[in-house]
Amino acid sequence: MQKFKTAVKTMGPAKLEIPSPKDFLKKHSKEKTLPPTEKKFDRSEPRKPPVPLRTDHPVMGIQCEKNFINTNAADVIMAVAKKPKPVYVDRRTGDKHDLETSGLVPKYINKKDYGVTPEYICKRNKEAKKAQEEYDNYIQENLRKGAIKRVSDEEREAVLQGLKKKWEEVHKEFQSLSVFIDSISKKIRKQKLEEEMKQLEHDIGVFEKHKIIYIANK
Numbered sequence: 001m002q003k004f005k006t007a008v009k010t011m012g013p014a015k016l017e018i019p020s021p022k023d024f025l026k027k028h029s030k031e032k033t034l035p036p037t038e039k040k041f042d043r044s045e046p047r048k049p050p051v052p053l054r055t056d057h058p059v060m061g062i063q064c065e066k067n068f069i070n071t072n073a074a075d076v077i078m079a080v081a082k083k084p085k086p087v088y089v090d091r092r093t094g095d096k097h098d099l100e101t102s103g104l105v106p107k108y109i110n111k112k113d114y115g116v117t118p119e120y121i122c123k124r125n126k127e128a129k130k131a132q133e134e135y136d137n138y139i140q141e142n143l144r145k146g147a148i149k150r151v152s153d154e155e156r157e158a159v160l161q162g163l164k165k166k167w168e169e170v171h172k173e174f175q176s177l178s179v180f181i182d183s184i185s186k187k188i189r190k191q192k193l194e195e196e197m198k199q200l201e202h203d204i205g206v207f208e209k210h211k212i213i214y215i216a217n218k
Helices: 002-007 068-078 119-145 153-175 184-209
Strands: 087-089 096-098 148-150 214-216
Touching: 119 148, 153 184
Parallel strands: none
Antiparallel strands: 087 096, 148 214
């Protein structure tokens, strides 16, 4: 332990390489040197043409035989008429806006696939229909075997009313509990009533959601 402490007590390695006195920083040693020139200046190369003198005059009198007036007139006559850009005005002062990007043009109803059911929805509907057919076949087979029976509407309504009445009784009992729960027995009773109410609410939701209910024969 003492050996390791001694090695790092100087905030670094114990032994460092001492620089040589000959490797001192020399003058202009860090200056960047320019790359050597690839092409040397040669005075024998031809020079650029000289600047014209002040007394020199340009060549005059050269005329073009093209009739620009007739040419422009012919271009305008033969050109295809440009269609005006559709715009709409939303104020009486004449503020114009582009009609194409305004959403007022019924572009989407003119598409080829407008109003056509997407392929993935058709596939999903087929899968759901197939699953429903398999479930119906399973139910019919169990009905023929006598393994299950269907609950009639009268029995379903009677069970639903009984569950609601039972929930009201448990809720009334829950409301009659003391506000201050100071014992373990009161706490256990409250938890039991809450669980019973939760289960009754779940059963009531099942009976209200499903109109057709099957039960297994014992």
